[in-house]
Each structure stands twice: as C-alpha cells, then as structure tokens.
Amino acid sequence: xxxxxxxxxxxxxxxxxxxxxxxxxxxxxxxxxxxxxxxxxxxxxxxxxxxxxxxxxxxxxxxxxxxxxxxxxxxxxxxxxxxxxxxxxxxxxxxxxxxxxxxxxxxxxxxxxxxxxxxxxxxxxxxxxxxxxxxxxxxxxxxxxxxxxxxxx
Numbered sequence: 001x002x003x004x005x006x007x008x009x010x011x012x013x014x015x016x017x018x019x020x021x022x023x024x025x026x027x028x029x030x031x032x033x034x035x036x037x038x039x040x041x042x043x044x045x046x047x048x049x050x051x052x053x054x055x056x057x058x059x060x061x062x063x064x065x066x067x068x069x070x071x072x073x074x075x076x077x078x079x080x081x082x083x084x085x086x087x088x089x090x091x092x093x094x095x096x097x098x099x100x101x102x103x104x105x106x107x108x109x110x111x112x113x114x115x116x117x118x119x120x121x122x123x124x125x126x127x128x129x130x131x132x133x134x135x136x137x138x139x140x141x142x143x144x145x146x147x148x149x150x151x152x153x
Contacts, residue, residue: 016029043065043069044060047104050104067108081108088107
C-alpha cells in the first residue's frame, strides 16, 4: 500500500467520521473502495471459481480478495487454491452448518490453508482410500437417517 493510498483512506475515514458515521459504517465504506495495486489478478479468478462451485456471490472487494491474495503471495498456486475449493465444496456443500464456511476468509485463512492443502495432497496420493472414506461416511449417514426415520411424524 502506498503512502498516497493510505493518506487518501485516512482522509476519507476522517471526513466520514466528522459526518457522524460510526466506525463499522466507515469500515464498510473503505472496504468497498476499488481494489488497487497489490492484488494479484488471479485472486479474482479464484474468487469467481469459489462463487461458481459453492453457488455463492462474493464480490471482488478487498475483504474477499485479501486472503486469496496473501496465499498467492506466499507462492501457493491458483491450481492449489482451486483444489482446496473443490475439496471443501465436496465436503461441506450439503452440510447446513459447514456450508457457511465456504467463504474466502475460512478457506484461505493462514491457520487452515496448510491443513487443507495437505488433505488435497493426501487424496491425490491415495484416491482409493478417499473414495472408501466417502463411501463409509455415506453409509453411516444413511444408517443415521434410517434410525431417525419416523413415518408417523
């Protein structure tokens, strides 16, 4: 971020504050400013891929692109990020609780990305084991549904 960019944001924040806007609203306004300079062009590609697979509509704003951008700057490839998206959509899309975590912040959080990349690598090394795991989970879910089935309900 350049000094000019920081100064402009500070100036805008001060002007909004002087108008009586609360801190949350000011943050939202600043967050919606056009993303400049140091965002990888590929970050938008990854975000669009997440939107497509997860059937979401995250906009290309700084807050949604920053986690993706940071991972790209660390040297993680677009392909690796897309593989994480594919895996997590597969695992979470049909789970009401976990579906909420299909977002850029969770998927590309520094504390989680290495774990997710390792999962992808493990699957690539042994896809048959993953297939068996998925089948076992599916069978267990079916048994659980059968136990909870009540035709009189």
